[in-house]
Amino acid sequence: MGRYYQPEIECASVETLKKMQDERLVKQVRHVWENVPYYREKMDQKGVTPEDIKGTEDLHKLPFLTKEDLRLAYPYGLMGKPLKDCVRIQSTSGTTGKRVVAFYTQHDIDLWEDCCARAIVAAGGTDEDVCQVSYGYGLFTGGPGLNGGSHKVGCLTIPTSSGNTERQIMFIQDLQSTILCCTPSYAAYLGETMKEMGLTPDQIPLKAGIFGAEAWSEEMRQDIQNTLGIKAYDIYGLTELSGPGVSFECSEQTGMHINEDHFIAEIIDPNTGEVLPEGTKGELVFTSLTKEAFPLLRYRTRDICVLSRKKCSCGRTFIKMAKPMGRSDDMLIIRGVNVFPSQIEAVLINSGYPANYQIIVDRVKNSDTLDVQVEMTPEMFTDNMGEIKKRQSALEAGMRSMLGISAKVVLVAPKTIARSEGKAVRVIDKRKI
Numbered sequence: 001m002g003r004y005y006q007p008e009i010e011c012a013s014v015e016t017l018k019k020m021q022d023e024r025l026v027k028q029v030r031h032v033w034e035n036v037p038y039y040r041e042k043m044d045q046k047g048v049t050p051e052d053i054k055g056t057e058d059l060h061k062l063p064f065l066t067k068e069d070l071r072l073a074y075p076y077g078l079m080g081k082p083l084k085d086c087v088r089i090q091s092t093s094g095t096t097g098k099r100v101v102a103f104y105t106q107h108d109i110d111l112w113e114d115c116c117a118r119a120i121v122a123a124g125g126t127d128e129d130v131c132q133v134s135y136g137y138g139l140f141t142g143g144p145g146l147n148g149g150s151h152k153v154g155c156l157t158i159p160t161s162s163g164n165t166e167r168q169i170m171f172i173q174d175l176q177s178t179i180l181c182c183t184p185s186y187a188a189y190l191g192e193t194m195k196e197m198g199l200t201p202d203q204i205p206l207k208a209g210i211f212g213a214e215a216w217s218e219e220m221r222q223d224i225q226n227t228l229g230i231k232a233y234d235i236y237g238l239t240e241l242s243g244p245g246v247s248f249e250c251s252e253q254t255g256m257h258i259n260e261d262h263f264i265a266e267i268i269d270p271n272t273g274e275v276l277p278e279g280t281k282g283e284l285v286f287t288s289l290t291k292e293a294f295p296l297l298r299y300r301t302r303d304i305c306v307l308s309r310k311k312c313s314c315g316r317t318f319i320k321m322a323k324p325m326g327r328s329d330d331m332l333i334i335r336g337v338n339v340f341p342s343q344i345e346a347v348l349i350n351s352g353y354p355a356n357y358q359i360i361v362d363r364v365k366n367s368d369t370l371d372v373q374v375e376m377t378p379e380m381f382t383d384n385m386g387e388i389k390k391r392q393s394a395l396e397a398g399m400r401s402m403l404g405i406s407a408k409v410v411l412v413a414p415k416t417i418a419r420s421e422g423k424a425v426r427v428i429d430k431r432k433i
Contacts, residue, residue: 003251003314005121005153006114009261010316014309017260017317022055024289025264029053029062031080032295038077039065039297056264059287060275065299067100067329070240075101081293091139092239092338099139102239103293109148111290115245115259116149122250122257122314123208123233125179127154130205132175134168134182134190135213135336137161141243142213142336146181149245155179162186165193176205183336184216184224184232188366191227201229210235212244213336214368215324217432221253234323240296241288247321250314257318258307262290265321266298267307270328281306283328284321302329332361332427334368337405341426344372344407347398353377356417362430370407372399378414 004010012020030050032039042063043049052061070078079086086103104112125131131150135142143161150157158171162182168190171177180187187209194204206228212235224232236256237244246263247256258265266275267282276282284301288294303324312320332339345355356375361368374395382388392409399407418425 003121004316005118010118010257010318012317014317018056020261021264021289024261025056025059025287026050026053028287028289028295029297031292032297035080036078036295038069038073039063042069059264059266059298062287062298064273064285065296067300067302070100071098074098078296079103079293080291080295081105086293089139090141090144090239090243092141100239102242104242105292108242108291108293111262112145112242112245113148113152115242115248115262116145117152118149118259119210119233119235119245119248120146120149120153120155120179122248122316123179123210123231124251125150125153125155125208129153129155129178130158130175131155131179131181132158132160132168132171132177134160134162134180134186135244140336141237141239142181142183145237145243145245146210150179150181165190169194169197172204172206178205178207180206180209180228180230182209182211183213184211184220185214185335185363185366185368187211187224187228187232188220191224192366195227201227204228204230206230208233210248212236214333219432236321236324238286238299238301240294240299241286242291246286247318250312250316252313254312255308255320255322257312257314257316257320260318263288265307265319267305268300270302270304278307278309278319281325284324302327302331304328330427332359332429334361334370335405337403339370339403339405343402344399347395347402348374351395351398353380353395357426358417359427360430361427363432368431370405371410372407373410373412373417375414375417376411381414 033050046063048061085105087106088104089101091099091101133146137143147159160168209230209232221232233249235244235248237246247258249256264287266285268275268285270283284303284305286299287297304326305324306322308320330341358373360371388411395409
């Protein structure tokens with residue numbers, strides 16, 4: 001199989017890719033116009049018809065889609081295929097508790113798995129490898145995406161899902177896993193645990209890791225590489241576009257190649273929506289060219305990054321995106337899960353608390369921690385510890401059900417959280433990313 005999963009596409013000339021994108025975009029806009037009334041209405045408002053779109057140079061004429069549109073159109077408003085043609089959903093948390101639900105036809109799943117297979121081959125994977133997929137399975141896209149990609153490459157696939165560290169390490173050792181797929185913080189935790197067990201990098205069979213779903217620094221990459229004795233590759237994706245595999249890192253490890261036969265990337269000014277020239281830092285916008293069931297055009301990711309067409313030593317011609325350098329909204333990624341302050345606020349208000357709170361995110365022993373300090377009202381205030389514990393537990397249960405991950409809640413006396421003159425400092429992120 002060599003270094004590429006689909007060399008004729010991954011190494012196609014830029015002209016060939018552009019021609020493919022032009023044709024696919026024209027077809028996709030027509031598909032969306034005919035089958036997604038919600039988006040057709042947005043096009044009408046902008047005075048655009050499918051005839052106006054002759055190729056990628058006309059992309060800027062189309063309206064954007066945002067997380068807010070996904071919320072308004074939930075659950076079926078953005079579907080491009082009838083339900084009977086869909087075979088699966090995947091889901092991620094939305095801004096205010098309404099989840100983002102993405103639909104897939106079998107064809108969508110096949111193409112998504114091809115994208116993940118490209119990422120595995122770029123990390124050196126072949127049909128001789130044992131690929132341990134330790135991303136969460138279920139509604140989260142990480143597990144199912146890499147699982148399918150691993151099958152396509154022909155690796156022996158170990159669908160461990162996340163957690164149960166002892167079992168993860170047992171499989172790595174007993175089945176001689178060579179590729180590990182999980183979040184970077186979990187990879188670091190596995191590495192640390194193996195080190196505590198007295199295992200040196202040369203006693204760990206792994207050779208490569210594909211780590212995504214959360215932000216991580218170059219320092220963290222070096223640490224993981226040294227502890228596990230592997231090359232650590234980044235992967236990027238969003239449930240809204242399919243999942244992991246929208247872009248992936250190659251042996252150069254200097255940014256992620258975007259699968260341009262399936263996705264067009266643009267960089268815009270987050271404030272004006274104006275398209276910025278290549279090499280400028282701005283908000284990443286994606287158009288899915290081949291998705292049938294959930295075809296998003298010009299979807300604003302809120303991720304801030306830079307695109308580059310610089311020639312890559314790996315031979316791939318796909319444009320590269322830098323690691324996202326932050327976000328243009330207030331979403332936090334904690335243990336691979338999307339968390340919005342507005343979700344935490346919703347739990348507090350529904351439980352009768354004022355919206356005076358502070359979220360403190362940290363990383364302890366390579367695992368993200370989420371602490372929420374909440375002010376009691378003067379009426380609620382008590383120094384009865386038993387009562388306070390009971391209330392904290394009730395809020396923690398509410399947060400777990402809203403966010404899908406656990407948070408530690410601390411109730412504090414009225415007026416103890418500092419008030420700010422301008423925008424309230426709701427989030428203190430102490431992670432060194």
